[in-house]
Amino acid sequence: MTQKVSAVIVTYNRLELLKEVIQSLQQQEFSVNHIIVVDNASDIDTKNYLLSLGNSINYVRLEENLGGAGGFNKGIRYFMENTDDDFVWVMDDDTVVHHDTLQNLLDFAKKEPNFGFLASDVRWIDGHRAKMNQPAPMNRLKVIPEDQVEPIQLQNATFVSLLVRRKVVAEIGLPITDFFIWGDDIEYTERAGRFAPGYFVPAAKVTHKMGANVGSSLLNDGPERTPRYFYSYRNKGYYIRKRDWYRRNRARVRTLAEYYQIKFSKTDRKQEKLAIMKKGMKAGKSFDPIIEFAGKK
Structure with missing residues (x-):
């Protein structure tokens, strides 16, 4: 078939x-x-x-x-x-x-x-x-x-x-x-x-066919992309809650490591980046979106 x-x-x-x-x-x-x-x-x-x-x-x-x-x-x-x-x-x-x-x-x-x-x-x-x-x-x-x-x-x-x-x-x-x-x-x-x-x-x-072969990084991204990271950290707060205990806590540790990496770095606009990250992490604690289902043909 x-x-x-x-x-x-x-x-x-x-x-x-x-x-x-x-x-x-x-x-x-x-x-x-x-x-x-x-x-x-x-x-x-x-x-x-x-x-x-x-x-x-x-x-x-x-x-x-x-x-x-x-x-x-x-x-x-x-x-x-x-x-x-x-x-x-x-x-x-x-x-x-x-x-x-x-x-x-x-x-x-x-x-x-x-x-x-x-x-x-x-x-x-x-x-x-x-x-x-x-x-x-x-x-x-x-x-x-x-x-x-x-x-x-x-x-x-x-x-x-x-x-x-x-x-x-x-x-x-x-x-x-x-x-x-x-x-x-x-x-x-x-x-x-x-x-x-x-x-x-x-x-x-x-x-x-991306413009450059780079991964996403709040630490290194330019000012025009920084606000988008709110969604990254907010959304991550939701989906890691669905994981098992080990993977959930591993993800939280990695997120904290990213925060302190920025905090102790010499990156430009450090306070702006930390503020976006904290705002996303805070929103992620209560973010509980609806999962929709399609109708039938």
Whole structure:
């Protein structure tokens, strides 16, 4: 029986990259049944281009920017309520998939059908692992090497080429819109992983065309990005409460270590960074967002 797949892309004002992503999806060895593009209220040029594609995509235009979290919520909801496809394949608008990415994900799905999520091997444009998307094995003392061949179970993963079964979405619900940005994918894949194991599939490679191959860091990020870290620490306060005792307290220790690293560093705008971090950590203690569920097709 042929498996059917919906791809979900969330975009915001990155038209040239978006065009490349859509083209890469249209050139898959295993054809995608639906390409669902969620537009977070981008400028008119993005809107006009997506409208010009007609029925080759399913265009979901939002009237306001709900962030990546809200975009993926709307995209996966559309998959559940408007298609009967078996899997949803989610990605950012700078994720260029390789011609065999989906085929390799589905090949593993045939061997291991009981999975919560499948994550691709995400590379930067130079071919090295993307630092923003390092796979998180169950043993966090272990680093998955770049030449890894065999699939391995993960604790969580990012929304940069992630395959989820319809049954899992029906059971666990949708990504949390109120996260806005940061941590929505970590929370969602950990939620899925509590239903069934999640796996890293190294054969299923994609290219993440970020401007630079760097991880996120409040210590080193520029002033325009500093306010966003409120969401990072607030959201983390919520999802680590769902973890077991060891992983929950390990995460809290790491967060405190980040705080003191900034406090005793010579970083610019130190007080601003510490204030954002404290504000997020405080908000995270009482942050208790609603998990929504999609209706049926």
